[in-house]
Amino acid sequence: MTCKYKDIIMAQEAARCMLCTDAPCTAACSRSLDPARAVRAIRFDNSSVAGAYINKESCADCPAQCQSACIHFDRPVRIKEIALGLEPSELHKADLSIDFCGVHCENPFFLSSSIVASSYDMCAKALSMGWAGIVYKTIGFYKPKEVSPRFDAVLNSTRSFSGFKNLEQISDHTVEENMETLRRLKKDFPDKVIVSSIMGQTEDEWTKLARLSEEAGADIIECNFSCPHMSAHGLGSDVGQNPELVSKYTEAVKKGTKLPVLAKMTPNLGHMEIPAIAAVDSGADGLAAINTIKSITNIDADSMVSMPDICGKCSVSGYSGKAVKPIALRFIHDMAKCPELKNIPISGMGGIESWRDGLEFILLGCSNVQVTTSVMEYGYRIIDDLVSGLSEYMYSHSIKKLSSLVGAALPKLCPADELDRDSIVYPLFDKSKCTGCGRCYTACSDAGHQAIEFDSQKRSVRLIGKNCEGCHLCRLVCPAGAIGISKRIIR
Numbered sequence: 001m002t003c004k005y006k007d008i009i010m011a012q013e014a015a016r017c018m019l020c021t022d023a024p025c026t027a028a029c030s031r032s033l034d035p036a037r038a039v040r041a042i043r044f045d046n047s048s049v050a051g052a053y054i055n056k057e058s059c060a061d062c063p064a065q066c067q068s069a070c071i072h073f074d075r076p077v078r079i080k081e082i083a084l085g086l087e088p089s090e091l092h093k094a095d096l097s098i099d100f101c102g103v104h105c106e107n108p109f110f111l112s113s114s115i116v117a118s119s120y121d122m123c124a125k126a127l128s129m130g131w132a133g134i135v136y137k138t139i140g141f142y143k144p145k146e147v148s149p150r151f152d153a154v155l156n157s158t159r160s161f162s163g164f165k166n167l168e169q170i171s172d173h174t175v176e177e178n179m180e181t182l183r184r185l186k187k188d189f190p191d192k193v194i195v196s197s198i199m200g201q202t203e204d205e206w207t208k209l210a211r212l213s214e215e216a217g218a219d220i221i222e223c224n225f226s227c228p229h230m231s232a233h234g235l236g237s238d239v240g241q242n243p244e245l246v247s248k249y250t251e252a253v254k255k256g257t258k259l260p261v262l263a264k265m266t267p268n269l270g271h272m273e274i275p276a277i278a279a280v281d282s283g284a285d286g287l288a289a290i291n292t293i294k295s296i297t298n299i300d301a302d303s304m305v306s307m308p309d310i311c312g313k314c315s316v317s318g319y320s321g322k323a324v325k326p327i328a329l330r331f332i333h334d335m336a337k338c339p340e341l342k343n344i345p346i347s348g349m350g351g352i353e354s355w356r357d358g359l360e361f362i363l364l365g366c367s368n369v370q371v372t373t374s375v376m377e378y379g380y381r382i383i384d385d386l387v388s389g390l391s392e393y394m395y396s397h398s399i400k401k402l403s404s405l406v407g408a409a410l411p412k413l414c415p416a417d418e419l420d421r422d423s424i425v426y427p428l429f430d431k432s433k434c435t436g437c438g439r440c441y442t443a444c445s446d447a448g449h450q451a452i453e454f455d456s457q458k459r460s461v462r463l464i465g466k467n468c469e470g471c472h473l474c475r476l477v478c479p480a481g482a483i484g485i486s487k488r489i490i491r
């Protein structure tokens with residue numbers, strides 16, 4: 001694939017890939033190459049390594065059995081063309097290790113507390129596949145009874161999750177069973193980081209859960225002050241929204257342990273810094289954010305029930321995944337910039353799917369990142385591209401220490417009244433890529449400044465410079481990537 005739309009087509013083809021288990025395309029390759037791994041790398045924003053698995057040299061004269069073996073329900077993914085668009089590439093290893101709350105981590109990627117880290121076998125599998133640590137499913141004396149179904153998703157046009165809603169509460173194993181799991185995990189994976197997520201109903205319970213977690217061998221304790229859909233009151237985000245309760249329970253946890261303690265914060269408020277300061281003033285060593293955002297999804301137009309339908313009803317409950325990432329980043333930024341929270345380690349999460357998502361959290365001040373929803377959608381294997389994508393980035397930017405990136409983007413965020421308002425950047429039209437679809441014209445006419453002329457005979461567009469305000473809606477709606485950015489000039 002050498003055409004001018006190569007990057008877009010590659011990304012769209014990779015997005016169509018169903019990411020099969022035991023992928024038939026790879027099984028069919030007579031040259032023992034790994035087309036499935038290459039397509040997965042492209043899918044997870046890690047194209048620069050895809051050429052290590054298939055490429056134009058290895059695949060040029062091949063009859064593409066991989067593509068014939070594709071089981072896509074519509075048409076096969078164009079694997080051969082993808083291969084022909086890839087230069088051979090090498091995999092570079094960078095040192096991704098970083099300290100978090102004084103604990104050494106081989107890389108910054110942890111599973112976050114949820115169903116994905118809720119048994120010995122699941123955690124052991126994830127750790128063996130390269131995750132540096134796990135935050136175990138929240139442990140408490142409170143015994144939850146779950147609803148069915150307990151999940152819903154807002155899907156995009158390729159049926160992947162834009163956002164994900166859950167009604168799940170804390171672990172339904174007993175405290176004893178869970179502590180035994182933590183003990184086994186630490187014994188079998190001494191170099192990995194085991195975080196015990198806990199939730200008490202009273203100060204005594206918080207203290208006891210902290211003590212038991214330390215005795216079981218956990219490295220760090222995370223206080224769940226943030227699950228938004230507990231079926232009993234005074235738990236989860238009821239605590240995180242109330243700085244006095246955050247203070248009281250953080251102190252209770254510190255009474256039970258000498259381990260580093262994280263306060264996991266709820267985004268269901270305006271200013272996360274307020275309860276975060278309460279936690280730190282009461283002894284928390286670090287912060288974790290975000291837990292899920294209160295939400296309602298997919299109201300059925302016939303039954304008028306929002307999803308998931310539980311006997312004709314549903315509740316407001318937690319939203320996670322891709323859609324929440326910008327909101328999570330904003331909360332991380334607020335805490336990282338708060339003077340009272342200076343130098344407090346932050347573990348960031350909310351919508352991390354690719355290495356670049358993780359990097360964005362690091363650049364805003366996180367020295368650790370956690371993932372749930374994208375593991376629920378794609379499995380633990382996403383660690384491959386998280387690790388190799390971040391390695392590749394560090395290698396290509398000659399970055400020796402991951403810690404040097406922590407908070408690097410913070411100085412470039414400022415209040416709106418400090419932004420430059422005296423210059424303008426016009427859109428730059430690449431005629432060779434323009435298909436004449438007219439989307440830029442429609443957007444500019446109906447939602448911009450009527451600065452684009454459309455010739456329907458020639459199917460071409462022209463910018464009317466005097467009308468253009470440089471808002472760049474045209475560039476964002478262009479399906480062909482034919483509009484770029486020109487040089488910034490004084491208005």
Ligand SMILES: Cc1cc2nc3c(=O)[nH]c(=O)nc-3n(C[C@H](O)[C@H](O)[C@H](O)COP(=O)(O)O)c2cc1C
Nearest residue numbers: 112113114138166290291320321350351371372373
């Ligand atoms: C199914 C599910 C169960 C969860 N259970 C817990 C939990 O037990 N304790 C907790 O602190 N957070 C829990 N969370 C929140 C996640 O740990 C995480 O904070 C949130 O989902 C945002 O990250 P993500 O977008 O990567 O999923 C859960 C999330 C989901 C989707």
